[in-house]
Amino acid sequence: MLSSRNICSRTERKWIKPVGFDTGVKTYNSLTKQKEPLVLAQERIATCSYVRFDILQRILSRLFEINVIHVMVITDIDDKIIQRSLENISPTVLARMHEEEFKRDMQALQVLPPAVYMRVTDNIPQIVAFIERIVGNGHAYVTSQGNVYFDTQSIGNRYGKLVNLGGVIGEMGAQDKRDPRDFALWKASKPHEPYWESPWGQGRPGWHIECSTIASSVFGSQLDIHSGGIDLAFPHHENEIAQSEAYHQCEQWGNYFLHSGHLHLKGSVEKMSKSLKNYVTIKDFLESYTANEFRLFCLLTRYRSAIDYSDASMNDARSTLSTISAFCHNAQAYMQGHLQCQPIEDSILWERLSATQSSVRKALADDFDTPKAVDAIMSLIHHGNCQLQPATKVDGPRSPAVFGAMLSYEVHDSSGVLNNVVEELVHFRSEVRKFALSVEDQAQQDPQTGSEIQKRHPQPDRVPLLKACDALRNNLAPLGVHIKDRGTNSTCFYNTSQIFNLKPMPAPGRMRKPDIKIVILGDMNVGKTSLLHRYTERRFKESLSTIGGAFFLKQWGPYNISIWDTAGSMYCRGAEAIILTYDVTNWQSFVELEHRFLSLTDSANSDSIFAIVGNKADLTDPQARIMTLEEVRAEEDSVPPLPSFPTPPDFPLHKQVSQDDAIALYNRIIHYKALEGTSPPAEKMCFETSAKTGFNVDVMFETLFDLVLPSIIQKRSQSESPVLHLEDYNEEGMKSKRACCT
Secondary structure, eight states: OHHHHHHTTOOOOOOOOOOSEEEEEEEEETTTTEEEEEEESSSOOOOOOOHHHHHHHHIIIIISOOOOOOEEEEOOOSHHHHHHHTTTSOHHHHHHHHHHHHHHHHHHTTOOOOSEEEEGGGGHHHHHHHHHHHHHTTSEEEOTTSOEEEOGGGGGGGTTSSSOOTTOOOOOSOSSOSSTTOOEEEEEOOTTOOOBOOTTOSEEEOHHHHHHHHHHHHHTTOEEEEEEEGGGIIIIIHHHHHHHHHHHTOSOSEEEEEEEOOEEETTOSSOOOTTTTOOOOHHHHHHHSOHHHHHHHHHTSOTTSOEEEOHHHHHHHHHHHHHHHHHHHHHHHHHTTOSOBSOOOHHHHHHHHHHHHHHHHHHHHBTOOHHHHHHHHHHHHHHHHHHOOBOSSOOSOOOHHHHHHHHHHHOOOOOHHHHHHHHHHHHHHHHHHHHHHOBOSSOOBOTTTOOBOSOOOBOGGGHHHHHHHHHHHHHHGGGTEEEEEETTEEEEEEOHHHHHTOOOOOOTTEEEOOSEEEEEEEOTTSOHHHHHHHHHHHHOOOOBOOSSSEEEEEEETTEEEEEEEESSGGGGTTOSEEEEEEETTOHHHHHHHHHHHHHHTTTSOTTOEEEEEEESOOTTOTTOOEEOHHHHHHHOTTOOOOOSSOOOOOEETTOOSOHHHHHHHHHHHHHHTTOTTTSOOHHHHEEEOBTTTTBTHHHHHHHHHHHHHHHHHHHHHHOOOOEEEGGGBOTTSOBOHHHHHO
């Protein structure tokens, strides 16, 4: 024990060059602050970042033929998740929601998925054992409050391999640490926080320990490459090094640390960050640009450099990508014989191609210098374009082989199936167009001279075919498929990333089937539609209002939530949440609620969530007059006998129903549906809202969305939502026979 502790107590910070497979790549190592030869112990790599490191991963695997093993840790429990979960949402549900949204964003950006995702909460026993060993090795201590801290003094000057710690005081907030630099391995649980059992009591892991544990469980005592943003160098990566070397009792746990520069909004010195509210979401970004355009935007700067995001810089990337696509299209057209050019000086192009291949490999081997590699490729394209000049008269042999070699080098498209489908579609269109362009069998004669008229036209009955071909060409262009007609021949080029990044644009009468259904039910004049409009006009601008009164689809994160406004119970079938709505200025509307509830019992789900909402009044109106129950009855001759629940006392004109009445009705509903113990408390699910002022409207809807999330995630895990055909419904909102049979 003592001797092993002395090993990790050395004051040296000297980097030890690994022994193993030399990749031929030099990369900047944050441990040494200089470029070092990239040597892999067993030809394996662990990395944990996104687009910019996805580029590096592809370079290593495709150009340098290195087998990359990518493991990603999913932190599904931390301070932010716990803080958000205090707002009445399960931390597990919240974490899964963000995890799925993250995976969808990475897929949209065409980032290669890791070999495996590892969740922290699935590895708690391993984390506890990892901490126990560090404590046993004498590099951590347990406090009286049940916290476990890493003892930075136990490793001497070895703490600070990545950054100069002069003036750094460590993590703040804890009062039971021996040294300000010490960091938490295990945090004692606090009231209302999730926890796990451990030898030190109930608690949860610290932030840094999870990555070390999971990396060690996969890769053992040696990690080839660890990567991340430069902001992770300290304290995260620094603390990972300390605790991993203390656990493994080794001199050097990670051989290379690669850190990328921050992404900034142009004109801002701070990194793009959700916490700073200076970010652009991936969803919003892909409204304007494609994944490949963003990837090229990243390629135009060194991965270690900060990168400024702006429309101007993105347009530069788009222009460069357009130049590449245009060259590929022209080269393919030349190879297929659709583009006629003067004789190609292929010897020059072969020489340029060889020089480009050498320059690109050399640039990427020098710390992944992608800007220099892109410059070399664009120079090659320039020389290729100089040779591909259209000509009306061609003399001499053709040289398609050199362009085939250039395309093979420049284009690596994995979407072969899609390519074949597009090519078959374009070929079919070309055959139809040739048929439509064929002229009449006999040429017309000039009635005066008797000579044949040279100008020939397509046969009249084939003109619609030509129009259909033109329409198809025009319709495919926005989808990334560009067709060029040259005489009777047609060629095409297409941007696969643009096709994959298209947002679903439903045809008229179609939309994505919602993941979840919420029904807002009540009498005709209780303000249901006003509630929906008040909410959607601020939170969701697009609406569809033709089915059963009003139908809204809310895009909430990656999920679709439909909200039905109806006065009839038939729409409650399949609803996960039902909002029973009454008018707080009308006691009769409240009485009707219970009748409506009884009528919907058979159609509503057995586990539906219910909310009682009193709406319509301006609860802040100081001019409201007191109105007695007798006055209410005098105004409404048809009021039936009052139910057995409490009689409303005197209320202002704008309020005739109390919150206690709503709570009593909610409790009767829950009892009738046998949902005691599984439904939220009445105090949480009974709302007084004002569609006029917006009072409590957002709170009510967002509370329901949080509660129905588990059902959404369960449905998404079972199958993808199909397409909902709105034409299956008639004007009254009833399903047609065709839809029911289907």
